[in-house]
Amino acid sequence: MHPANVQTAARYAEQYQRALLNDVLPFWENHSLDRTHGGYFTCLDRSGQVYDTDKFIWLQNRQVWLFSMLYNRLEQRESWLKVAEHGAEFLSEHGRDPEGNWYFSLNQTGQPLIQPYNIFSDCFAAMAFSQYALASQDETAKVVALQAYGNVLRRKSNPKGQYDKSFPGTRSLKSLAVPMILANLTLEMDWLLEGDQLTNILKSTVAEVMTDFLDPDLGLMLEHVTPDGKKLDCYEGRLLNPGHGIEAMWFMMDIGDRLGDKALIQQAVDVTLNILEYAWDPEYGGIYYFMDRLGAPPQQLEWDQKLWWVHVETLVALLMGYRLTGNPKCWEWFETIHDYSWSRFADPEKGEWFGYLNRRGEVLLNLKGGKWKGCFHVPRALYLCWQQLELLK
Amino acid sequence: MHPANVQTAARYAEQYQRALLNDVLPFWENHSLDRTHGGYFTCLDRSGQVYDTDKFIWLQNRQVWLFSMLYNRLEQRESWLKVAEHGAEFLSEHGRDPEGNWYFSLNQTGQPLIQPYNIFSDCFAAMAFSQYALASQDETAKVVALQAYGNVLRRKSNPKGQYDKSFPGTRSLKSLAVPMILANLTLEMDWLLEGDQLTNILKSTVAEVMTDFLDPDLGLMLEHVTPDGKKLDCYEGRLLNPGHGIEAMWFMMDIGDRLGDKALIQQAVDVTLNILEYAWDPEYGGIYYFMDRLGAPPQQLEWDQKLWWVHVETLVALLMGYRLTGNPKCWEWFETIHDYSWSRFADPEKGEWFGYLNRRGEVLLNLKGGKWKGCFHVPRALYLCWQQLELLK
Numbered sequence: 001m002h003p004a005n006v007q008t009a010a011r012y013a014e015q016y017q018r019a020l021l022n023d024v025l026p027f028w029e030n031h032s033l034d035r036t037h038g039g040y041f042t043c044l045d046r047s048g049q050v051y052d053t054d055k056f057i058w059l060q061n062r063q064v065w066l067f068s069m070l071y072n073r074l075e076q077r078e079s080w081l082k083v084a085e086h087g088a089e090f091l092s093e094h095g096r097d098p099e100g101n102w103y104f105s106l107n108q109t110g111q112p113l114i115q116p117y118n119i120f121s122d123c124f125a126a127m128a129f130s131q132y133a134l135a136s137q138d139e140t141a142k143v144v145a146l147q148a149y150g151n152v153l154r155r156k157s158n159p160k161g162q163y164d165k166s167f168p169g170t171r172s173l174k175s176l177a178v179p180m181i182l183a184n185l186t187l188e189m190d191w192l193l194e195g196d197q198l199t200n201i202l203k204s205t206v207a208e209v210m211t212d213f214l215d216p217d218l219g220l221m222l223e224h225v226t227p228d229g230k231k232l233d234c235y236e237g238r239l240l241n242p243g244h245g246i247e248a249m250w251f252m253m254d255i256g257d258r259l260g261d262k263a264l265i266q267q268a269v270d271v272t273l274n275i276l277e278y279a280w281d282p283e284y285g286g287i288y289y290f291m292d293r294l295g296a297p298p299q300q301l302e303w304d305q306k307l308w309w310v311h312v313e314t315l316v317a318l319l320m321g322y323r324l325t326g327n328p329k330c331w332e333w334f335e336t337i338h339d340y341s342w343s344r345f346a347d348p349e350k351g352e353w354f355g356y357l358n359r360r361g362e363v364l365l366n367l368k369g370g371k372w373k374g375c376f377h378v379p380r381a382l383y384l385c386w387q388q389l390e391l392l393k
Numbered sequence: 394m395h396p397a398n399v400q401t402a403a404r405y406a407e408q409y410q411r412a413l414l415n416d417v418l419p420f421w422e423n424h425s426l427d428r429t430h431g432g433y434f435t436c437l438d439r440s441g442q443v444y445d446t447d448k449f450i451w452l453q454n455r456q457v458w459l460f461s462m463l464y465n466r467l468e469q470r471e472s473w474l475k476v477a478e479h480g481a482e483f484l485s486e487h488g489r490d491p492e493g494n495w496y497f498s499l500n501q502t503g504q505p506l507i508q509p510y511n512i513f514s515d516c517f518a519a520m521a522f523s524q525y526a527l528a529s530q531d532e533t534a535k536v537v538a539l540q541a542y543g544n545v546l547r548r549k550s551n552p553k554g555q556y557d558k559s560f561p562g563t564r565s566l567k568s569l570a571v572p573m574i575l576a577n578l579t580l581e582m583d584w585l586l587e588g589d590q591l592t593n594i595l596k597s598t599v600a601e602v603m604t605d606f607l608d609p610d611l612g613l614m615l616e617h618v619t620p621d622g623k624k625l626d627c628y629e630g631r632l633l634n635p636g637h638g639i640e641a642m643w644f645m646m647d648i649g650d651r652l653g654d655k656a657l658i659q660q661a662v663d664v665t666l667n668i669l670e671y672a673w674d675p676e677y678g679g680i681y682y683f684m685d686r687l688g689a690p691p692q693q694l695e696w697d698q699k700l701w702w703v704h705v706e707t708l709v710a711l712l713m714g715y716r717l718t719g720n721p722k723c724w725e726w727f728e729t730i731h732d733y734s735w736s737r738f739a740d741p742e743k744g745e746w747f748g749y750l751n752r753r754g755e756v757l758l759n760l761k762g763g764k765w766k767g768c769f770h771v772p773r774a775l776y777l778c779w780q781q782l783e784l785l786k
Contacts, residue, residue: 052627052689111560112560113560114560115558115560117558162556163555165497165508165556166508167505167507170506233445234445296438296444296445297444297759298758299763299764301694301698301758302695305694358751371628
């Protein structure tokens, strides 16, 4: 329980910086580029060998975003822009249907495999092409970004369209993921938007997340509530996704920081710490993937597994919370999650991080990337943690 | 490694009979009937308390089937017919949309929650109402059964209809589940069908399963192949579901027995034993849930878990294989799986069986029923094993 001093912060900062620049980015630069057909391989085994060649739109766009973002914010390295361009060109050519909606997945050569049923494909496309347009000064990329952003706004009240299997009216639900991604996306698109669109969307998102989705009794974030913010006693209504709740809270802290809203920052820090107390596995360590707010058995069989993104998003939240409030509990928890994560997920021998551990913290899948894990959460978190730590030095 | 003698078979027969009649059936009779709104609760915790009231059509129909089947084949107990009637009445009233397609789930009072996107809802309805019509001699039930059977035949080439998210043409796949269920269903509907429809469907199913879905190099059943039976190197094309493959093999043995096809029986036994050698966890025991035929990381995070239905279907396959061929390896494996299952899944203290164990065989979800586990695999397997053992006495 020792709040950070300057030396400690500097030591951690160097660790995160070094892992980002000397381990994780080179892993993707060396192994993920498809030199034959364009785009990226994301299904990479422990040492970076490709075990599947399908191309998942979320992950393709997230890698374009990541390299463009680092080019824009960290250093204008030509090689990073080239990696982003490699994906952006493949995606511009193959990623959308004739109406401009983003497919969910393509095969190696870019033929569509799964239809545009998923609004998040468009979200990540808007984020990717916005950052890439800023990096490349490519006017076409700007058009692609704005088109994808338009898709999201048009589809957000009915994200799955014809693929929605719920019967209308019996049980209406809304998901935390939608306001979350909309806030994140709007921040990313800021430089392309007009007037006070940004502030308006941020304020309404904050209100929705912290009122409708926050369970005031438990102090936890719910994944699904009724459209007017009521709790429901059904699988979806009982579901807790601690990592997602914590990720939402660092978005709130970030917005609070921009808007100068100290009460919001304080509340987001409190909820983060509360989720951690609730979702930390006291027996084996690590944060559970899914829980049920009434303690019923969750539907998700993977509920007790320990996932990389849950833990790295938590590191970001705790450092941001510590920097903004100085709450020593943030620092204490940061060191706990840091030790857990670096000793189990990180793989300095072969590079990048494992993604999936079982409850005991043993490697469950011997991979560095797959259908859902690409070049995104690990490097983003390493970058954001490093930046927070620099501000503590 | 001692093939069964009469005394051993009798001892096991009594164990399976007793568990069925004194433990598992009473568990569902005591805990699952919704006396207020009709139908069954299936989300039951370890001791049978209801933790969720939604009604999943697969499981509702499977319970109607199970109690009707036992009434028809084992003993005409009035109380069993009453349990079946309790579900059949609720389902007749609430289970279908105006076109007669079966919803996927309803809330407690019977209002639809999830649309009829799933052809297996219609399959299980046809099976349930066919057995129930036979038990109750209810003409309306016969009509319901034939209508559901018609839905299956109409939709089998495009089972998901508008909800199918795959892009047409890029990668066509067919699933083992479809011919499997069609064979099973046709056997169940036999008494309602005309002429040689049964024999024709059985023969074409056998040909499809044992030619298109059997990987001749590995001797394993594949879950997905191209429409003309070719292997594909993608997640779906590499997927192995050992429990499903073994369940398919006892269907094949059963059909082989009806058709007097000894070569088919022999082949199904060989494949069963081969799947077991491949999918048995040498470290902790039990049969894996999912594997990848090329050893790549599976997409399913629950791949290493040990599921009740996988193990009880394997018990059926091994006893049927032993009875039909006398192969001592079937008996040896039967005793291994029997010991594994009864010491971990069975819960004589509170009744019924746990459904989900982690890789080490520890209880993962403290439940006896949920969204996918109801009154079906355990009592069906106990009944079928008992009957096979009686024939060995």
